[in-house]
Amino acid sequence: MQRKTLQVAGIALLAHLLALLAWHLVVTVGKVPAFILPSPAATFATLGNARYDWWGNTAVTAVEIMGGFAIATVLGVLFALAFTWSRLALTLLMPLLITFNMIPKVALGPLVIVWMSYGVVTNIVIAFAIAFFPILLTTLRGLRETEPELLELVGALHATRWQVFTKIQLPGSLPYLFSGMKVGSVLAVAGAIVGEFIGSEAGLGYLMLQVQVRLDTAAMMMSVLLISLIGIILYGLVSALEALVVVRDARLG
Amino acid sequence: MPVSADPMNTEAAPFIRLRNVAKTFTRDGAEFQALSDASFDIRAGEFVCLVGPSGCGKSTLLRILAGLLPANAGSTVSIGSPADPFRPGRDVGIAFQQPLLLKWRRVLENVMLPAEILGLPMRETRERARDLLNLVGLSQAERKYPYELSGGMQQRVAIARSLVHDPKLVLMDEPFGALDALTRERMNVELLRIWEKSGKTIVLVTHGIGEAVFLGQRVVVLTAGPARMAADIPIELPPQRTLELKTSEAFGAYSRRIYGLLGMS
Ligand SMILES: Nc1ncnc2c1ncn2[C@@H]1O[C@H](COP(=O)(O)OP(=O)(O)OP(=O)(O)O)[C@@H](O)[C@H]1O
Ligand SMILES: [Mg+2]
Numbered sequence: 001m002q003r004k005t006l007q008v009a010g011i012a013l014l015a016h017l018l019a020l021l022a023w024h025l026v027v028t029v030g031k032v033p034a035f036i037l038p039s040p041a042a043t044f045a046t047l048g049n050a051r052y053d054w055w056g057n058t059a060v061t062a063v064e065i066m067g068g069f070a071i072a073t074v075l076g077v078l079f080a081l082a083f084t085w086s087r088l089a090l091t092l093l094m095p096l097l098i099t100f101n102m103i104p105k106v107a108l109g110p111l112v113i114v115w116m117s118y119g120v121v122t123n124i125v126i127a128f129a130i131a132f133f134p135i136l137l138t139t140l141r142g143l144r145e146t147e148p149e150l151l152e153l154v155g156a157l158h159a160t161r162w163q164v165f166t167k168i169q170l171p172g173s174l175p176y177l178f179s180g181m182k183v184g185s186v187l188a189v190a191g192a193i194v195g196e197f198i199g200s201e202a203g204l205g206y207l208m209l210q211v212q213v214r215l216d217t218a219a220m221m222m223s224v225l226l227i228s229l230i231g232i233i234l235y236g237l238v239s240a241l242e243a244l245v246v247v248r249d250a251r252l253g
Numbered sequence: 254m255p256v257s258a259d260p261m262n263t264e265a266a267p268f269i270r271l272r273n274v275a276k277t278f279t280r281d282g283a284e285f286q287a288l289s290d291a292s293f294d295i296r297a298g299e300f301v302c303l304v305g306p307s308g309c310g311k312s313t314l315l316r317i318l319a320g321l322l323p324a325n326a327g328s329t330v331s332i333g334s335p336a337d338p339f340r341p342g343r344d345v346g347i348a349f350q351q352p353l354l355l356k357w358r359r360v361l362e363n364v365m366l367p368a369e370i371l372g373l374p375m376r377e378t379r380e381r382a383r384d385l386l387n388l389v390g391l392s393q394a395e396r397k398y399p400y401e402l403s404g405g406m407q408q409r410v411a412i413a414r415s416l417v418h419d420p421k422l423v424l425m426d427e428p429f430g431a432l433d434a435l436t437r438e439r440m441n442v443e444l445l446r447i448w449e450k451s452g453k454t455i456v457l458v459t460h461g462i463g464e465a466v467f468l469g470q471r472v473v474v475l476t477a478g479p480a481r482m483a484a485d486i487p488i489e490l491p492p493q494r495t496l497e498l499k500t501s502e503a504f505g506a507y508s509r510r511i512y513g514l515l516g517m518s
Contacts, residue, residue, distance in 0.1 A: 150353045156319040157418070158342035159370045167369070171357050247357045247398055 038218035046219045052207060054226070060203040062230050064120055064192035068127025069234060072184055075128075076135030077177065084143045084169070097136070105130040105191060109198040123195030123203070130191035131184035135177070142176025143169050178242040185238055189231040267294035268337060268454055269318070269422070272329035276313050276322065287313045288324075289481045293473055295456065297337050297421070300448055302465035303458045304511060305475030305483075311458040314475075315424045318456060319345050332422065339421055343371060346415035346423045346453075350430040352407035354399040360386065360410050361395035367418045378417065385413035388447055405436040412444070416451060425457040429464070438496060441467055445494055462515075466507045467494060474514045483514045 020040050026032065027039040034042060047054055079097075083090040109126055116122045146169055154164060196205025204223045211219035276288040288310030295301050303311045316322040317330060320341045324330050333339025346367065354363045361382055368378040386392050389409035399407055408428060415423055428444075429437045441464060448455055459465050465472045466488055474483040488507055490498060498504055 147351070147353055149349045149351065152316070152319070152321055153347045153349070153353060154366070154370055156321055156342070156345050156347055157367055157370045163370055167366070168355065171355070174357075248400070 035215050035217050038221060043218045043221045043225070046216070046222050049219070052211070052219055054222075057202060057204050057207045057223075058226050058230070060120060061192055061196065061205065061227060064123040064127055064195065064203065065188050065230055065234060067120075067124040068129075068191055069131050069181075069185055069188035071124070071128045072131035072135055072188065073181055076132050076180065076184070077139055079136050080139035080143055080173075083140055084165075097133075101133045106194050109194055112195075113199045118195075118199035118201070120202075123192050123200060126195040127188040127191035131188040134183040134187065135180040138176045138180030138183070139173055142173030145176070146172055174246050175242075178238060178246060181238045182235060185234045186231060188234070189227060193227060266334040266336075268297035268299070268332065268334060268339075269295035269456075270329065270331045274314070274317065274328040274330055275325045276310065276317065276328075277325055288317075288475075291473075291475070291482045293482070293485045295454060295471075297334075297454055298452050300445075300455045300457070300468060300470050302469035302472045303456065303475065304460070304462055304465045304472060304515070306477045306515065307460075309475045309477045310481065311475060312426050315347075315426050315456065315458060318422070319347060319424055337421070343418070344421040346418065346420035348408075348411045348415040348423070348425045348428045350427040352399070352404075352411040354407055354410055354414075356399055358398075359395065360391065360397050360399070360402070363399065363410055364413045364417050366414060371418050373418060381419070382413065382417050385416055386410075388450065389413050389443065403436075405432055405440060408432060408440065409443075412447065416447075416453070421454060423453045423455045425455065427458055427460060430460065437461075437464070442494075442496065444468065462508050462511045463499060463504075466490075466504060466511070467499060472507075472511060474511055476515060484511075486510065 023037075024040050027037055046052065079093075083094060105126060108129060112122050112125055112129075116125065146164075150168060151164065154168070159167075192203070193205040196203040197209065200206045204227050208220050208223045211223070271294070272292045274288065274291040275286070278285045278287050291310075291314060303314065305311055313322065317324045317328075318332070332341075333344075354360075355366070358366075361379070364382040364385060365375075365378050368381070369375075383392070383395065386395055389412055391406060391409055391413070394402060394406065394410075399410070402410070408431075412425075412428065415425070429440050432440060445468060457465075457468060459468075469488055472484075472486045472488060474486065475481055476483045486507065490501075490503060490507075
């Protein structure tokens with residue numbers, strides 16, 4: 001088990017190194033101009049440029065992504081619970097939420113900025129808005145997935161609603177919750193960056209717009225790499241938590 | 254339709270007494286008769302099999318016995334007797350065709366679920382669950398997860414679970430229907446052994462006529478026609494039932510009779 005995990009990690013690392021090598025070869029062999037595609041070395045070298053405040057900008061973007069994602073997870077689960085417990089909440093709110101889900105969240109960006117002015121909080125809201133639905137919908141589905149015959153089996157013993165909920169529905173919904181969180185984590189990254197593109201004064205998305213004007217392609221590449229890195233870390237945290245609490249066979253892809 | 258002890262009965266009273274039990278469902282405004290006029294008795298500790306074509310109301314009857322569905326007005330469903338009281342919501346164990354185990358629980362915790370729901374003391378429950386796993390031949394598997402077990406093993410866990418709270422009545426709806434023929438025969442022999450050891454009253458629904466004759470002390474035959482209960486056949490075969498019995502003349506005669514009642518011969 002341990003050895004297999006190490007092996008998988010090793011192969012993953014190798015694949016990434018190979019991709020870097022391919023990138024390097026394309027640039028050097030193909031003599032691609034640096035303003036179109038800088039080499040990996042040149043890209044990483046921009047990290048030395050203190051004017052770009054890499055730490056500060058990365059921290060801002062990370063806070064936006066994690067914040068939006070965390071709120072989306074908490075509210076997504078709470079709404080899913082409310083909808084399972086109350087038929088009224090489901091029939092009243094669900095159609096509204098579905099309509100809301102149809103709105104491209106990116107289109108909401110400029111509005112949110114009008115309402116809240118630009119900044120970290122605004123971008124958290126946009127990241128939240130885009131990550132919320134997949135988490136709500138998959139969790140809701142998981143809570144309802146219980147086999148009816150299992151409910152009969154415990155129903156014949158007069159199980160209370162609370163018992164059914166805590167012993168059967170809630171643990172049964174965890175694989176779905178995690179599957180929703182994985183989708184949500186990817187979307188939260190997109191949400192935060194869109195927010196920064198539309199209006200902001202800090203963050204990696206903001207930095208990308210600044211360096212784009214100077215044709216500093218290496219810094220743009222580096223920003224993209226760092227944004228992806230935040231996303232990968234978030235996804236990794238979700239997967240690690242899933243590995244802790246969900247039995248292997250119950251996990252969804 | 255109360256499911257309770259019938260005070261009118263004396264000591265000789267059967268454990269379960271069914272008279273004119275019927276069930277009508279209303280589906281899209283139209284009435285639909287799922288079960289009509291089932292009348293028979295079950296003694297305490299008896300093993301009764303229900304057979305009949307698909308849709309004739311076998312599962313419906315089990316649900317009524319489990320207290321999950323009310324029977325129509327005019328039906329008599331009485332379970333328990335003054336000497337042997339039956340507590341609805343407490344004294345019933347169920348096993349279905351699918352094992353329906355909780356994927357995230359280990360085998361032992363799966364077996365313990367009914368006792369947990371009833372709030373029985375955990376330490377004794379754990380002991381009892383271990384004994385039952387031993388009885389179904391899975392004492393080595395208590396720390397495993399369901400996905401590590403074969404279908405037959407999962408079904409044994411489900412059977413152990415149906416017994417963990419020491420119910421008086423065990424209801425089984427095609428418990429071996431999803432198993433391959435060989436596993437199924439082996440499980441039949443095991444179930445008889447479990448029944449003999451536990452002394453439970455078992456009502457088992459099956460599509461296998463041979464299975465019904467082999468397992469049951471009595472076979473109740475339901476048909477799809479308007480007279481829904483076709484026969485109540487006591488099976489007088491040696492109490493020590495082995496698989497060789499299935500090749501005997503008497504066994505064949507019972508099977509033929511039931512096939513005949515179902516219009517299949
Ligand atoms: N809750 C319900 N509402 C409406 N109709 C029902 C309901 N439950 C069962 N029925 C109908 O009642 C009839 C009898 O159902 P039941 O499940 O008891 O049959 P069965 O004998 O167990 O069949 P099978 O052998 O296929 O399991 C079927 O036609 C079924 O569609
Ligand atoms: Mg059925």
